[in-house]
Amino acid sequence: MTDTPYPASGAPRRAPGDSAGDPGTGERLAQSASGLAEQSVTGGTGLGGGLAPSPATAGAQARPVWHFARRPGPLAWLAVLIALLLSIPILTIAASLIGGPESDVWGHLADTVLPRYIRNTLWLVVGVGLIVPTIGAGTAWLVTMCRFPGRRVFEWALILPLAVPAYVMAYTYTDFLQFTGPVQTMLRDVMGWGPRAYWFPEIRSLSGAIAMLSFVLYPYVYLLARACFLEQSVCALEVSRTLGCGRWSSFFRVALPLARPSIIAGTSLALMETLADFGTVSYFGVQTFTTGIVRAWTAFGDRVAASQLAAVLLCFVFVVLLVERTSRGRARYHNASATYQNLPGYELAGIKALGAWLACFTPILIGFLLPGAILLEMSISRGDDQFGARFLELAFNSFSLASVTAVLAVTLAMIMTYSVRLQPNRAVYLANRVASMGYAIPGTVIAIGVLIPFANFDNALDLWMRQTFGISTGLLLTGSMAALVFAYLVRFLAVSLNTMEASLGRIRPSMDDAARTLGHGPVCTLIRVHAPMMWASMLTAGLVVFVDVMKELPATLVMRPFDFDTLAVQAYNLAADERLAEASTPALTIVAVGILPVILLSKTIAKSRPGE
Numbered sequence: 001m002t003d004t005p006y007p008a009s010g011a012p013r014r015a016p017g018d019s020a021g022d023p024g025t026g027e028r029l030a031q032s033a034s035g036l037a038e039q040s041v042t043g044g045t046g047l048g049g050g051l052a053p054s055p056a057t058a059g060a061q062a063r064p065v066w067h068f069a070r071r072p073g074p075l076a077w078l079a080v081l082i083a084l085l086l087s088i089p090i091l092t093i094a095a096s097l098i099g100g101p102e103s104d105v106w107g108h109l110a111d112t113v114l115p116r117y118i119r120n121t122l123w124l125v126v127g128v129g130l131i132v133p134t135i136g137a138g139t140a141w142l143v144t145m146c147r148f149p150g151r152r153v154f155e156w157a158l159i160l161p162l163a164v165p166a167y168v169m170a171y172t173y174t175d176f177l178q179f180t181g182p183v184q185t186m187l188r189d190v191m192g193w194g195p196r197a198y199w200f201p202e203i204r205s206l207s208g209a210i211a212m213l214s215f216v217l218y219p220y221v222y223l224l225a226r227a228c229f230l231e232q233s234v235c236a237l238e239v240s241r242t243l244g245c246g247r248w249s250s251f252f253r254v255a256l257p258l259a260r261p262s263i264i265a266g267t268s269l270a271l272m273e274t275l276a277d278f279g280t281v282s283y284f285g286v287q288t289f290t291t292g293i294v295r296a297w298t299a300f301g302d303r304v305a306a307s308q309l310a311a312v313l314l315c316f317v318f319v320v321l322l323v324e325r326t327s328r329g330r331a332r333y334h335n336a337s338a339t340y341q342n343l344p345g346y347e348l349a350g351i352k353a354l355g356a357w358l359a360c361f362t363p364i365l366i367g368f369l370l371p372g373a374i375l376l377e378m379s380i381s382r383g384d385d386q387f388g389a390r391f392l393e394l395a396f397n398s399f400s401l402a403s404v405t406a407v408l409a410v411t412l413a414m415i416m417t418y419s420v421r422l423q424p425n426r427a428v429y430l431a432n433r434v435a436s437m438g439y440a441i442p443g444t445v446i447a448i449g450v451l452i453p454f455a456n457f458d459n460a461l462d463l464w465m466r467q468t469f470g471i472s473t474g475l476l477l478t479g480s481m482a483a484l485v486f487a488y489l490v491r492f493l494a495v496s497l498n499t500m501e502a503s504l505g506r507i508r509p510s511m512d513d514a515a516r517t518l519g520h521g522p523v524c525t526l527i528r529v530h531a532p533m534m535w536a537s538m539l540t541a542g543l544v545v546f547v548d549v550m551k552e553l554p555a556t557l558v559m560r561p562f563d564f565d566t567l568a569v570q571a572y573n574l575a576a577d578e579r580l581a582e583a584s585t586p587a588l589t590i591v592a593v594g595i596l597p598v599i600l601l602s603k604t605i606a607k608s609r610p611g612e
Contacts, residue, residue, distance in 0.1 A: 080431045109309070121313075135222075156598075228261075276290065310448045398549075410496050451558070499541035507534070571583045
C-alpha cells in the first residue's frame with residue numbers, strides 16, 4: 001500500500017483524518033504507543049494499559065453511541081461474563097474490609113508494623129513521583145525539540161531501562177556498591193582508606209529503593225511525554241516566540257502545560273508499579289504493604305490479615321487514580337490546528353550540547369548499560385552452576401506461562417473489543433472498563449484475591465464430593481497453573497485490551513458494511529477482514545503481555561504450584577540467599593527478552609506525528 005503524498009518538507013500538511021483514502025493498518029501502527037498520551041490529552045484516564053494504546057486515539061474512535069433497545073447478543077453476554085470473572089479478585093479484597101472476620105495477626109500488625117508500612121510506602125510514592133517526571137519529561141523534550149550529537153540513538157535508547165525489572169537492578173547495584181564490591185574496593189586501594197575511614201551511601205535502604213525504581217520507571221513518563229511533544233502543533237510554539245518567549249520559556253510556559261496530562265498519566269503508571277513492587281523493597285529490607293502481604297500469607301498463614309493488608313494497599317492505588325483524575329478537573333487539552341509542520345530543531349553546540357548529551361546518557365547508563373554490563377560479566381565469569389538442565393526447565397516454565405497468557409489475553413481482548421463494535425451499549429462498554437482495571441492493581445493483591453475464592457471453591461467441592469460420592473477431589477484450582485494464568489490475565493489483560501480497542505477503532509465501519517454485502521457474518525468478518533488488518537497490533541499486544549508475565553514476581557511467588565519456579569522466582573531466591581552471581585543468569589535472560597518490545601515501541605512513537 002502506498003503512502004498518501006504530502007507537500008514538500010516545511011509546507012503545511014493535512015492531518016491524517018482529512019484524507020479521503022482509507023489509511024493502511026501498517027501506516028497507523030505507529031500510533032499505537034502514542035495512544036496513552038492521546039488518551040490523557042483528550043480526558044481519559046491514561047492508566048488503562050501501561051504501554052498499550054488507549055481507546056481514545058485521536059480521530060480513531062468516536063464516543064460510543066448507546067443503544068438501549070438493542071438486545072444483547074451472545075458476544076455481548078460473553079464479554080460481560082469475562083469482565084465478571086476478572087473482577088472476582090478485586091471484589092474479594094474489597095469484601096474483606098466490609099464483612100471480613102477478625103484476625104489476631106491483623107491486630108498485631110496494626111499495632112506494630114502497620115505505621116511503618118504506611119510511612120515507607122508514602123516515601124516511596126513521593127520520591128518516585130518527584131524523580132520520574134523530571135527525568136522523563138526533560139529527556140523527552142531534549143530528544144524531540146533539540147538537535148545535538150547522539151540524539152537519534154537516545155530517542156530509542158532512553159526506553160531501554162524499561163526492559164530491566166527493578167528487582168534485577170537492585171541485585172546488580174548491591175553487588176556493585178556493597179562493601180566488598182568493586183567500587184568501594186577500588187576507593188580503599190586508591191585512597192589508602194581503612195574499613196571505617198570513610199562514609200559511603202547504603203544502597204540497601206529506602207533511598208536506594210527510590211533510586212532503583214525511579215531509573216527503571218522513568219520511561220513511562222518519557223514514552224507519553226515524547227508522544228505528546230511529537231503531536232503538539234508548531235503554531236503554539238511559534239506564537240509564544242512572537243510574544244517574546246525564549247526556547248526554555250516556551251517549554252515551561254507552553255509545551256509543558258500542554259503535555260501536563262501525559263506527564264501526570266505516565267507518573268501515575270510509575271506510581272502503580274512502585275506500589276506493586278515486591279522484589280526491590282524485599283531485597284533492600286524496606287517494609288511496605290507488598291512485603292507485609294506476602295509475609296502475612298507465607299509466614300503467618302493468615303489469609304484474613306493478608307487480604308486486609310491488600311485492601312489497604314488497594315485504597316492507596318485508588319487514591320493515586322483519584323489524584324490523577326481530579327488534578328485535571330474539567331480541563332481539556334486539544335490542538336486547535338489541523339495543519340502540521342516539521343518540528344523546529346533547536347541546534348545545540350558547545351557546553352549546551354554536552355549538557356543535553358549527559359542529561360540523556362546518565363539515565364541510560366544507570367538504568368540499563370551498567371546493570372547489563374554487570375549481569376553479563378557475572379553470568380560469564382561466575383554464573384549459575386545449574387545453567388544446563390535446570391536453566392532450561394526454568395526458561396521453559398517462564399516461556400510457557402508467558403506464551404499461554406499472551407495468546408489468551410489477545411483472544412479475550414479481541415472478543416471484548418469486537419462486542420463493543422457490534423453492540424455499543426452501556427453494559428458491554430462497562431464490562432471492558434472493568435476488565436481493564438487489573439493493570440492498576442498490584443500483583444500481590446490480585447494473587448490474594450484469586451487464592452481466597454479458589455480455595456473456598458475447592459474446599460466446598462471436595463466436601464460435597466465426599467458427602468455425596470465418598471471421593472476426595474483435593475485442590476483442583478488452588479496452586480495450579482490455571483489459577484496462575486488467571487491471575488496474569490487479571491493483571492495484564494488491559495495491555496492487550498487497549499491495544500485492540502485502538503487498532504479496531506482505526507478500521508472504518510464501511511469495511512463491515514462491505515463485508516456484510518458480500519455475505520459474511522460478524523465472526524467471518526472478524527476473521528477474514530479485521531484480523532489481517534490488525535495483525536501487527538495483535539503481535540505488539542501479545543509481545544508486551546509476554547514480557548510483562550516474564551518479569552512478574554509477586555503474583556508468581558504467592559501462587560505458583562509446588563516445586564514450580566520461573567526465571568524471575570529463581571533470580572529472587574538466589575539473590576535472597578546472597579548468591580548474586582548465580583542470580584545473574586536468569587536475570588540477564590529476563591532483560592534480554594524485554595529489549596525487543598522496548599525497541600518496537602520506540603520505533604512506533606517516532607512515526608506517530610500526524611503528517612509524517
